[in-house]
Amino acid sequence: xxxxxxxxxxxxxxxRELIADAVLAVVARGGLEEASVRHVAAEAGVSVGMVQHYxxxxxxxxxxxxxxVGARVQARMGEGVETPREMLRALFRxxxxxxxxxxxxxxxxxxxxxxxxxxxEVGAELRADSSALRAHFAAGVVGxxxxxxxxxxxxxxxxxxxxxxxxxxxxxxxxxLETFDAFVELVLPLDI
Amino acid sequence: xxxxxxxxxxxxxxxRELIADAVLAVVARGGLEEASVRHVAAEAGVSVGMVQHYxxxxxxxxxxxxxxVGARVQARMGEGVETPREMLRALFRxxxxxxxxxxxxxxxxxxxxxxxxxxxEVGAELRADSSALRAHFAAGVVGxxxxxxxxxxxxxxxxxxxxxxxxxxxxxxxxxLETFDAFVELVLPLDI
DNA sequence: ACGGATCCCATACGGTCGTATTGCGAAGGA
DNA sequence: TCCTTCGCAATACGACCGTATGGGATCCGT
Numbered sequence: 001x002x003x004x005x006x007x008x009x010x011x012x013x014x015x016r017e018l019i020a021d022a023v024l025a026v027v028a029r030g031g032l033e034e035a036s037v038r039h040v041a042a043e044a045g046v047s048v049g050m051v052q053h054y055x056x057x058x059x060x061x062x063x064x065x066x067x068x069v070g071a072r073v074q075a076r077m078g079e080g081v082e083t084p085r086e087m088l089r090a091l092f093r094x095x096x097x098x099x100x101x102x103x104x105x106x107x108x109x110x111x112x113x114x115x116x117x118x119x120x121e122v123g124a125e126l127r128a129d130s131s132a133l134r135a136h137f138a139a140g141v142v143g144x145x146x147x148x149x150x151x152x153x154x155x156x157x158x159x160x161x162x163x164x165x166x167x168x169x170x171x172x173x174x175x176x177l178e179t180f181d182a183f184v185e186l187v188l189p190l191d192i
Numbered sequence: 193x194x195x196x197x198x199x200x201x202x203x204x205x206x207x208r209e210l211i212a213d214a215v216l217a218v219v220a221r222g223g224l225e226e227a228s229v230r231h232v233a234a235e236a237g238v239s240v241g242m243v244q245h246y247x248x249x250x251x252x253x254x255x256x257x258x259x260x261v262g263a264r265v266q267a268r269m270g271e272g273v274e275t276p277r278e279m280l281r282a283l284f285r286x287x288x289x290x291x292x293x294x295x296x297x298x299x300x301x302x303x304x305x306x307x308x309x310x311x312x313e314v315g316a317e318l319r320a321d322s323s324a325l326r327a328h329f330a331a332g333v334v335g336x337x338x339x340x341x342x343x344x345x346x347x348x349x350x351x352x353x354x355x356x357x358x359x360x361x362x363x364x365x366x367x368x369l370e371t372f373d374a375f376v377e378l379v380l381p382l383d384i
Numbered sequence: 385a386c387g388g389a390t391c392c393c394a395t396a397c398g399g400t401c402g403t404a405t406t407g408c409g410a411a412g413g414a
Numbered sequence: 415t416c417c418t419t420c421g422c423a424a425t426a427c428g429a430c431c432g433t434a435t436g437g438g439a440t441c442c443g444t
Contacts, residue, residue, distance in 0.1 A: 031310040033225050036401060049423045058402060107309045114306035117299045117359040118223040130362050146374050153363065154350060154371045161353030167309040170322050171345065179346045182338050186378045228431065240432095241393045250432060 016054050016064060019044050023065035028104035032111045035062070066112055066122065070129040072105065077133065085188050087140060088155065092180055095159050097166050098173060106167050130156070144188050151187050158183055208246050208256060211236050215257035220296035224303045227254070258304055258314065262321040264297065269325065277380050279332060280347065284372055287351050289358050290365060298359050322348070336380050343379050350375055 022044035026035050037058055041048045055061035076094040097103035109126075116123030138152035146154070162180055165171040171179075214236035218227050229250055233240045247253035268286040289295035301318075308315030330344035338346070354372055357363040363371075 031307060047423050053422060110306045110309055113356060113360050114302045115223060117302055120361060123361045126360060127362050150371050150374045153367060154375050157353030157357055158346065158350045160356050161349030164305060164352050165349055168305050168318060169312060169315045170319050175345060179342050182342045183346050239393055245392060
């Protein structure tokens with residue numbers, strides 16, 4: 001009879017996460033074009049055959065990796081979003097590539113973003129994540145001269161743009177921080 | 193003796209531009225990973241051998257293509273930059289993917305941007321172009337509650353971010369326009 | 385007219401890619 | 415204990431990659 005839901009002896013999901021995380025590491029270091037099955041396997045310290053065992057196709061592998069990016073970003077955005085100003089700062093600190101870990105993550109996101117402009121089905125995941133984030137924030141905006149939706153859209157776009165410019169070396173981290181703070185001041189004036 | 197500066201019978205530079213433009217077309221349609229020498233040759237309607245004749249290596253080809261992107265964007269920014277408000281609108285119309293041609297261009301830029309985060313030497317070209325643009329604009333900012341540099345950096349980042357979001361399908365063109373206009377209003381209030 | 389340079393093409397080569405195939409040790413229900 | 419299933423590795427295959435090579439045209443200075 002069928003009884004194949006006992007964990008056998010390895011945790012399927014755990015292995016998949018291990019491999020998917022290896023994808024993200026490879027993409028962060030060398031871009032999407034270096035994310036070959038062989039490289040990913042080497043990064044994860046496993047054999048190519050094992051990657052194939054857990055992901056029947058490379059597409060499935062990349063899809064899983066993309067989902068993990070979204071999950072990571074989502075996990076970063078804690079529920080503690082009190083005042084919009086403080087929430088925005090927190091968001092900012094989490095979304096801007098202020099340290100190496102987030103720079104790696106940002107490179108991954110940017111790689112997938114560029115890929116999404118050309119493979120629209122890839123963009124669905126990113127779209128869902130970001131629109132949820134935006135709506136969540138817009139609901140908390142008060143006291144802005146702009147409508148909440150516009151303020152949210154603009155500030156998120158500003159975050160994206162600053163992130164891209166920092167990652168591509170066009171802007172220093174300090175300049176990005178200063179710029180964002182100044183714009184937050186404009187959009188959400190602190191008139192207690 | 194040496195006399196090889198007479199145009200022989202084909203215009204070297206013209207051929208190079210033809211092929212480089214084919215690169216941009218391929219990248220716009222399928223991303224950087226589809227920009228193989230063979231695909232580019234097919235797009236340009238020439239043989240692989242001819243591509244090799246005008247570009248000794250693929251790296252040289254891609255570098256030339258990247259330079260052409262910068263040249264195109266630069267060419268779009270006319271010298272007619274009177275008031276910062278109107279100049280900004282003009283810039284915006286040129287930088288946002290409001291029609292298919294600029295969407296294609298935007299996809300190319302985004303592809304190279306993502307590549308630049310992982311191959312820093314590629315970013316030099318983009319960096320030079322964008323910083324020139326930013327400085328040029330900052331010099332014309334007047335009447336902003338922000339410093340010219342910060343205003344310029346923020347608005348350019350906003351443009352980039354809106355462009356990315358439009359290209360990846362996260363934002364509609366209309367919403368991007370509305371958002372940008374609202375932010376311009378904030379940054380450059382029209383107090384004649 | 386002729387010799388070399390230029391233009392261009394066709395083809396070949398070595399390498400990497402994604403994936404299919406095969407096999408084998410171990411686990412576990414019958 | 416047997417035998418199926420699972421976990422995983424090794425290898426093979428065909429496609430595509432960037433580039434090297436060699437050979438025909440065609441032009442041009444001499």
